[in-house]
Amino acid sequence: MRHLLPALALAATLAAPAFAAPAPVTVKIANFTFAAPVVTVPAGTTVTWVNEDDIPHTVVADDKTMFKSKVLDTGDKFAFTFAKPGTYGYFCSIHPHMTGKIVVKAP
Amino acid sequence: MDDKDPPSRRRMLECMGWAGAGVLWTVSGGLASSVSLDTALAAPKPGKGFSFLQVSDSHIGFNKDPNPDARVTFREAVAKIKAMPVKPAFILHTGDVSHLSRDAEFDDADQILSEAGLTAFHVPGEHDMLDEGGGVAFLKRYGKGTAGDGWFSFDHSGVHFVGLVNVKDLKAGGMGHLGEAQLAWLQQDLEDRSSSTPIVVFTHIPMWALYPEWGWGTDDSAQAMSLLRRFGSVTVLNGHIHQVIQKVEGNVAFHTARSTAFPQPAPGQGPAPGPMKVPAGQLRDVLGIRTVNLVRNGQPLAVIDTPLA
Numbered sequence: 001m002r003h004l005l006p007a008l009a010l011a012a013t014l015a016a017p018a019f020a021a022p023a024p025v026t027v028k029i030a031n032f033t034f035a036a037p038v039v040t041v042p043a044g045t046t047v048t049w050v051n052e053d054d055i056p057h058t059v060v061a062d063d064k065t066m067f068k069s070k071v072l073d074t075g076d077k078f079a080f081t082f083a084k085p086g087t088y089g090y091f092c093s094i095h096p097h098m099t100g101k102i103v104v105k106a107p
Numbered sequence: 108m109d110d111k112d113p114p115s116r117r118r119m120l121e122c123m124g125w126a127g128a129g130v131l132w133t134v135s136g137g138l139a140s141s142v143s144l145d146t147a148l149a150a151p152k153p154g155k156g157f158s159f160l161q162v163s164d165s166h167i168g169f170n171k172d173p174n175p176d177a178r179v180t181f182r183e184a185v186a187k188i189k190a191m192p193v194k195p196a197f198i199l200h201t202g203d204v205s206h207l208s209r210d211a212e213f214d215d216a217d218q219i220l221s222e223a224g225l226t227a228f229h230v231p232g233e234h235d236m237l238d239e240g241g242g243v244a245f246l247k248r249y250g251k252g253t254a255g256d257g258w259f260s261f262d263h264s265g266v267h268f269v270g271l272v273n274v275k276d277l278k279a280g281g282m283g284h285l286g287e288a289q290l291a292w293l294q295q296d297l298e299d300r301s302s303s304t305p306i307v308v309f310t311h312i313p314m315w316a317l318y319p320e321w322g323w324g325t326d327d328s329a330q331a332m333s334l335l336r337r338f339g340s341v342t343v344l345n346g347h348i349h350q351v352i353q354k355v356e357g358n359v360a361f362h363t364a365r366s367t368a369f370p371q372p373a374p375g376q377g378p379a380p381g382p383m384k385v386p387a388g389q390l391r392d393v394l395g396i397r398t399v400n401l402v403r404n405g406q407p408l409a410v411i412d413t414p415l416a
Contacts (some may be wrong), residue, residue: 031378031379031381032378033379054171054381055382056206056234058235059235062279074171075125075209087278090279091279092197094233094236094237095322096277096278096282097281097282097319097320097321097322099281
């Protein structure tokens with residue numbers, strides 16, 4: 001019985017609408033492009049990139065520090081959650097002419 | 108080419124133009140039979156000159172359409188080298204040795220290339236920079252005696268060879284990049300050399316704006332070329348675009364080489380520069396190796412591209 005109360009509290013937290021994360025967003029990588037080059041999302045959104053090319057790519061923030069995927073081979077994914085509003089440019093560090101932007105708005 | 112009667116520069120330029128066109132036919136399905144392996148194997152003795160060999164874009168680890176195992180075609184390329192009646196002095200590998208910078212890929216590449224029994228020099232491609240350290244694995248393996256991020260030079264029979272790295276720390280929206288440190292090194296490397304010294308530059312990404320829409324160029328190549336322009340004979344060899352394209356600008360001849368793994372489309376043909384799908388029976392027509400012959404009397408270098416088929 002001692003463990004029941006914390007478990008109930010956790011369930012309540014997860015169920016509370018005020019804490020629900022925004023719907024996740026997927027950006028496909030195909031034909032050496034980020035299929036949606038500019039994506040606008042509310043803060044807290046998790047963006048997932050999926051490499052659908054038959055060549056590896058990466059997803060790297062323009063400043064090369066905020067987020068940086070490992071090399072994504074065909075079918076590999078990379079996810080990052082954007083907590084704060086702002087405009088975040090990114091590119092493929094293997095093919096730097098491939099660029100994209102995530103615009104994060106206040107929720 | 109006949110050693111005793113070297114072609115005029117004009118004739119050589121015509122040959123280069125023709126060779127480029129021939130390879131474009133190859134890319135679109137035909138084969139330039141005059142530049143066949145037989146021709147290369149039957150090439151006359153180099154006489155007082157020497158020859159060296161370029162391989163590129165072996166992409167060991169690539170296993171998708173149109174090439175289920177890039178090791179097999181690389182091994183075939185090395186077998187061609189072994190079969191040459193006149194041994195090249197050495198091999199230049201112009202990058203993308205591996206597909207994903209994995210140790211096993213580099214191991215396989217080294218094992219296969221060593222079967223040629225020749226000294227090999229490497230510059231990295233962007234596919235060789237994908238380890239956690241961003242190129243540390245490549246540098247550890249091939250970077251002995253190099254400066255900076257792996258650039259170096261050496262002399263052979265009066266020719267000055269310069270290996271440049273244009274795939275490191277690429278920036279958003281950019282193309283290939285040499286960087287200030289490497290350009291300063293290049294200036295120092297060249298400054299005391301006589302303008303009559305033949306220069307061979309080898310690197311991965313093309314050193315001119317071949318097709319910027321696909322990133323096929325080097326942002327600061329103009330600065331490097333300005334240091335090279337005073338030399339009477341400059342040959343720039345690269346890979347990256349998996350097809351033969353040539354361009355002559357004054358005393359500078361640019362040559363991009365075929366891959367030993369898979370072809371890529373001609374600039375702007377199709378939506379993207381991904382692997383070009385070709386029927387299995389035609390794959391070896393669009394892969395290949397390159398020999399460069401140097402005749403010692405100030406003539407331009409003769410470049411022969413040989414398909415694997």
